[in-house]
Amino acid sequence: MRAAFARPLPGRFYDRPTTEVAVDLLGRMLIRRVPGGFSFARIVETEAYTSGDRANHADRGPTLRNRMMFGPPGTLYVYRIHQVHCMNAVTGHGTAVLLRSAEPGIGLASDPRGPGRLCRALGVGPAENGTSLADGPVRITGAPPPGLVVDRGPRVGISRDVERPFRFAIRGDPWVSSPRPRSRGRARAQRSFAQS
DNA sequence: TCATTGATTTGCT
């Protein structure tokens, strides 16, 4: 994992349309540096929060909570909801991808299925808010497998703009959180970004 | 300053 941690996706990976990044993050490795080593998980489910999107925390402009969403692409945005934390990859001014679920890798503290559980499993909290996914303590690396099939559907747990199909998940993956997105509306994973 | 709400999880029916 040390070598992989040293070759994270660069900031420009995230400087693209948010839905495109959300799909392209599926199947990649989320790596957490911890004292004396690393822990990691494979991303299997994401959601896009775009501009002009009333479900987006940043839709009404910068606030104390969402200010990290206005940092550069590749910034990690961590927020608290109820009693847990959730993490996002910032893609532009006030847009981000919520990392919803992952398959366990090595070194996890607990089950990473679900956005709150994912943060808990990787030990991600307020201390990591605003750090860089390109050179911070939490990074994303690797490439999705060829031919990955992606399901899409409405996002989970929101009350505004509920109909937008901005939730993406690896078809058939047992670590996708419930309820699963519908199997129709399939979309092939985009491989437009070539990692250096 | 006050009331409302929530990008969730958990446990109980």
Place this chain on the structure above:
DNA sequence: GCAAATCAATGAT
């Protein structure tokens, strides 16, 4: 399947 937990950020007063 449904509701409680539980509290800070947010928006209204």
